[in-house]
Amino acid sequence: LYWSYGWVRNSVNSVFFELKPSQAQRAMPQRNLTPISDDKFKEIETAEQIFKDNVTLELKSLTINVPENNQSTYTINYETSESQVGKLKLDASAGKIKENKLVSKADSIPEAKKAGRKVLSLHTGEMFGEVGQIIFAISCVIAVLLIITGFLMTIKRSKAI
Structure with a gap:
């Protein structure tokens, strides 16, 4: 959600971090055309x-x-x-x-960017090394299997009725 939705990212950053205005929000200085x-x-x-x-x-x-x-x-x-x-x-x-x-x-590096990198490394399993990546991979496979078995159980139940 953090990367997908700007309103989530802005809310999290405003609650946990002191942010400076971005380059786009700052007013552009007037150009000086004198030599x-x-x-x-x-x-x-x-x-x-x-x-x-x-x-x-x-x-x-x-x-x-x-x-x-x-x-x-x-x-x-x-x-x-x-x-x-x-x-x-x-x-x-x-x-x-x-x-x-x-x-x-x-x-x-700003604190908000550091937090974003930590969240990403946590969700990809990189924070805990190869063991963490293996555990996260197994948990993802289990989650997919739960979805498939739930779908199969629903089909079997609908045939029984």
């Missing part, structure tokens, strides 16, 4: 240099979020080859780091 000045490119280069000076890990991916024209706080999201996710906020005009977080990838 980018040379100073902004210099700021981006400064932000990149500050990042290189402070993060020496081998990177898998890197995203630089460029602020609006009148702001100088850059957010750099990156993923290391050791399955860690980092977020660096810096002020390029002052050359100072405001925030530098590095967490494991598992810690960056």
Whole structure:
């Protein structure tokens, strides 16, 4: 039911987890169609240099979020080859780091998604390993046999009447 019906999923998530609004629900920012000045490119280069000076890990991916024209706080999201996710906020005009977080990838996953994965692994039997999968397979076969025997008993009863 959790995956099949959105109202069930939303109800369970709202009861058990604190959810942030999804990307679709957030208002899209207005696009700035003014040309980018040379100073902004210099700021981006400064932000990149500050990042290189402070993060020496081998990177898998890197995203630089460029602020609006009148702001100088850059957010750099990156993923290391050791399955860690980092977020660096810096002020390029002052050359100072405001925030530098590095967490494991598992810690960056929202609680609702973790719960969904656990529910799925429970229902597929993966949570208890191969023994759990065998027990779940046997219980599924028994459930199917109960349905078939119930259907056969109904047919026999209807013939007897």
